[in-house]
Amino acid sequence: MNAQAPLLAVNNIEVIYNEVILVLKGLSLEVQAGQIVALLGANGAGKTTTLKAISGLLKPEDGKVTDGSIEFMGEPIHRLDAEEIVRRGIFQVMEGRRVFEHLSVEENLLAGAYTRRDRHAIPQDIERVYTYFPRLKELRRRRAGYLSGGEQQMLAIGRALMARPRLMLLDEPSLGLAPLLVKEIFDIIRRINAQEGTTVLLVEQNARLALRVADYGYIMENGRIVLEGTPEVLQDNPDVKEFYLGLTEVGKRKSYREVKHYKRRKRWLS
Amino acid sequence: MDRFLQLTITGLSNGMIYALVALGFVIIYKSSDVINFAQGDLLLFGAYLAFAFVAQFGLHWTLGVVLTLVAAVVAGVIIESIVLRPLIGEPVISMIMVTIGLSSVLRAIVNAIWGPRPQSFPAFIPTQDVYIGPAVVGADRLIAIGIALAFLVAFTLFFRFTREGIAMRAIADDQQAALSMGISIKRIFALAWGIAAAAAAVGGIILANIVGVSGDISVLGLRVFPVVILGGLDSIPGAIIGGAIIGLLEAYTGGYIGQGLNLIVPFVVLVLVLMVRPYGLFGKEIIERV
Ligand SMILES: Nc1ncnc2c1ncn2[C@@H]1O[C@H](COP(=O)(O)OP(=O)(O)OP(=O)(O)O)[C@@H](O)[C@H]1O
Ligand SMILES: [Mg+2]
Numbered sequence: 001m002n003a004q005a006p007l008l009a010v011n012n013i014e015v016i017y018n019e020v021i022l023v024l025k026g027l028s029l030e031v032q033a034g035q036i037v038a039l040l041g042a043n044g045a046g047k048t049t050t051l052k053a054i055s056g057l058l059k060p061e062d063g064k065v066t067d068g069s070i071e072f073m074g075e076p077i078h079r080l081d082a083e084e085i086v087r088r089g090i091f092q093v094m095e096g097r098r099v100f101e102h103l104s105v106e107e108n109l110l111a112g113a114y115t116r117r118d119r120h121a122i123p124q125d126i127e128r129v130y131t132y133f134p135r136l137k138e139l140r141r142r143r144a145g146y147l148s149g150g151e152q153q154m155l156a157i158g159r160a161l162m163a164r165p166r167l168m169l170l171d172e173p174s175l176g177l178a179p180l181l182v183k184e185i186f187d188i189i190r191r192i193n194a195q196e197g198t199t200v201l202l203v204e205q206n207a208r209l210a211l212r213v214a215d216y217g218y219i220m221e222n223g224r225i226v227l228e229g230t231p232e233v234l235q236d237n238p239d240v241k242e243f244y245l246g247l248t249e250v251g252k253r254k255s256y257r258e259v260k261h262y263k264r265r266k267r268w269l270s
Numbered sequence: 271m272d273r274f275l276q277l278t279i280t281g282l283s284n285g286m287i288y289a290l291v292a293l294g295f296v297i298i299y300k301s302s303d304v305i306n307f308a309q310g311d312l313l314l315f316g317a318y319l320a321f322a323f324v325a326q327f328g329l330h331w332t333l334g335v336v337l338t339l340v341a342a343v344v345a346g347v348i349i350e351s352i353v354l355r356p357l358i359g360e361p362v363i364s365m366i367m368v369t370i371g372l373s374s375v376l377r378a379i380v381n382a383i384w385g386p387r388p389q390s391f392p393a394f395i396p397t398q399d400v401y402i403g404p405a406v407v408g409a410d411r412l413i414a415i416g417i418a419l420a421f422l423v424a425f426t427l428f429f430r431f432t433r434e435g436i437a438m439r440a441i442a443d444d445q446q447a448a449l450s451m452g453i454s455i456k457r458i459f460a461l462a463w464g465i466a467a468a469a470a471a472v473g474g475i476i477l478a479n480i481v482g483v484s485g486d487i488s489v490l491g492l493r494v495f496p497v498v499i500l501g502g503l504d505s506i507p508g509a510i511i512g513g514a515i516i517g518l519l520e521a522y523t524g525g526y527i528g529q530g531l532n533l534i535v536p537f538v539v540l541v542l543v544l545m546v547r548p549y550g551l552f553g554k555e556i557i558e559r560v
Contacts, residue, residue: 060359060446086452098447100440111440114433115452163452 005074006030007199008054008090008167013068013078015046015053015223017061023049025223026068031167036193036200038214038231040207040244046223047203048095051169054201055092056082072167087115089166093159095175095203097152101145105136105155108144112159122162129158132188150181157185161192167199168192174206182206186213207244211235219244272405277525278518283411283480285517286418287313287490290473292497292509293425294466300442300504301462303362304354307369309470310491311376316342316471317391317478317487318380324392331394335475339468346467350460358455377488388484395479414476421472422510425465429506434461442504496540501550508552515539 008031015024023046031037041047052058053065054072059082070078077085091112100108109129113122130137133154139147144155153173160168170189174182190213192198204210211217211231219227219240227237234240295309319341323334353372357365395410429435441448441458449455470491477487497516501508516536524532543551 055450057446057450060449062359081454082449083452083454086450091452092450094447094450098444098450100443100447102443103436103439107436107439110433110436111448111451111453114437119433159451 004032007033007073008201009071010050010054011069011071013053013070014066015049015058015063016066017058017063019062019064023063023223024053027220027224028068029218029225029228031199031201032216033166033199034193034197035215036190036202036213038207038210038217039201039203039220040205040210040217041220042243043205045220047220048171050220051092051171051201051203053078054085055090055169056080056085057092057094083115086163086165089164090169091160091163091165091167092169093156093171093173095171097149097156099144099147099152099155099159101143103144104141105144105147106140108155108159109162112162115163125162125164129161132161132192133158150177150185153177153181153185154188157188157192161196161198164196165198167201170200170202172203172205174204174209182209189213207240272403273525275402275405276407277521279407279411279415281518281521282514283414283418283476283517284490284520285514286415286422286510287473287477287513288493288497288517289422289510289513290418290469290476291491291494292501292513293422293506294469295494295498296501296504296506296509297438297462297469298466299498301438302354302365302441302459304365304369305503306466307366308373308376309466309494310488311373311380312342312346312467312470313474313477313491314380314485314488315345315376315474316467317474317483318384319471320475320478321384321389321391321483324394325389331392338471338475342467342471343464346463346465347460349467350463351456354459354463355456358459377485381485384483386485388482388486390482391478393479395476408480410480414480417476418472421469425469426506428465434458438462493536496536499550500540500543502553503550505550505552508550511551 010027010029012026012028013024014022014026016022027050029039039047039050049063052063054070058064065078069076072088072090077088100111103111106126109126113125116122135151136154136158139151144152147155157173173185173189177185186209189200193200202210202214211234214231217229217231217234218225219234227234227240235245291309291313294312295306298304298306316338320334320338323329323337324331329337349372353368354365357368393410395413397408397410399406400409400412429439437448437453437458440451440453441455445455477490481487493516497512498509500515501512519536519539520532523535
């Protein structure tokens with residue numbers, strides 16, 4: 001299946017914060033062009049760190065890729081500034097939405113288009129964002145800080161679309177949203193992937209949902225990938241069933257924090 | 271009544287100069303959280319640059335003004351990139367300390383090049399008297415208000431509508447998110463300093479036309495603090511309205527109550543305002559959704 005070169009290849013990277021805190025310990029993953037790839041894992045596994053390593057956003061947090069490489073379209077990008085990485089076509093939608101609160105909805109979209117060279121095409125791209133998120137059109141003059149959580153998430157994704165990225169990194173788009181809204185957002189992510197041809201690397205806690213839209217998935221623990229495969233394969237894996245989908249063999253929900261969890265985890269890592 | 275009108279015009283013209291200097295201060299504070307103690311010295315520097323181009327090199331004033339603005343922008347960008355940029359990521363307090371040092375350096379440079387003696391400026395803004403009803407006011411005062419307002423409007427439009435203006439406000443809201451848009455923080459900080467220096471230089475040129483050049487005019491630059499504290503450290507409309515209020519208060523107290531007091535009354539008002547509105551009249555509201 002890996003006949004053509006991947007759009008993104010993360011090769012064995014190590015990330016260290018503040019020169020001492022080792023968070024990613026030889027992490028590798030690949031994203032094929034046109035796919036939606038899910039990156040799953042528990043709190044603190046290093047999912048956000050992985051995305052920031054790709055998008056160049058580690059620097060302001062005093063984090064560094066100290067080993068390994070990240071290649072995008074065949075070229076190494078792990079030493080580039082965030083601005084240059086955005087220009088090359090990678091755009092991260094950060095965890096927690098991070099809209100510009102004092103800017104209007106439309107100004108937020110314009111900020112997303114900052115690196116675009118074809119300025120004349122921007123008005124029609126704003127309209128295009130509004131076709132995905134009609135609600136934003138009604139709110140276009142509203143200050144983004146007054147939007148609801150769901151509307152802000154829509155704006156964060158719309159803002160990313162404005163940059164016309166080849167690869168969109170989405171960090172927990174379902175965070176804090178009502179189930180119905182989450183479903184809507186995920187449907188739109190799928191539509192964007194299909195209609196715009198945008199490749200997506202999706203970080204989620206909600207494994208069930210992520211595996212439903214993804215073409216391929218990775219599961220990480222403690223700074224490494226411990227399992228990978230197509231959604232079908234991952235869903236059938238007993239460990240994934242138990243810890244990420246919350247199901248036991250007989251199909252009952254199970255607590256996330258059971259002691260066994262840690263035993264199994266060890267097995268993955270050895 | 272005519273006295274009132276005179277004082278109003280004088281107060282407003284000073285106030286608009288304060289507003290220009292304050293605008294620069296606000297831009298730097300908004301984008302980088304740095305309190306620029308050298309903002310008043312940028313006004314001094316701008317005034318002397320214009321003096322050099324127009325009086326010493328004998329250039330036509332239009333050319334002199336253009337060159338002054340260009341030189342001010344360049345100076346602002348250089349200051350940012352060699353003095354402040356190395357400190358990005360360090361505690362903001364270090365940057366603030368550096369601007370205090372910068373203030374002394376700028377003053378020393380001006381003193382070294384042009385000397386401490388006040389010099390007359392070849393004013394190019396017409397100074398003849400203008401009669402408004404019974405009142406007589408200097409044309410230079412009216413023109414000063416006009417020029418300052420034009421620049422303030424231009425800067426405001428820049429922030430509202432241009433790509434760089436939106437980027438600046440985005441950085442003010444959330445620096446890391448702005449970085450994730452591909453906005454270059456370095457570039458925007460440099461731009462902020464360039465604009466701040468240019469705005470102060472416009473104020474300096476207008477002031478030089480009215481009172482000549484001397485080291486004392488940086489004292490007027492110090493008025494930027496009551497202005498921005500009154501208007502709100504991060505508000506552009508606040509800088510303009512705060513400038514007008516402080517300028518008018520000074521003129522009215524100086525005219526009706528007594529010279530000398532005009533230096534105190536604005537501060538008294540400032541304290542009173544802050545007791546009611548601690549973030550200033552237009553300070554950024556903290557958005558809280560419920
Ligand atoms: N700026 C930082 N400085 C130091 N340590 C950090 C920093 N950011 C993250 N870490 C640490 O790195 C580890 C991984 O964090 P990361 O945010 O990547 O996890 P995550 O998988 O995204 O978790 P979550 O699901 O809670 O968002 C955690 O132990 C965290 O404490
Ligand atoms: Mg995270």
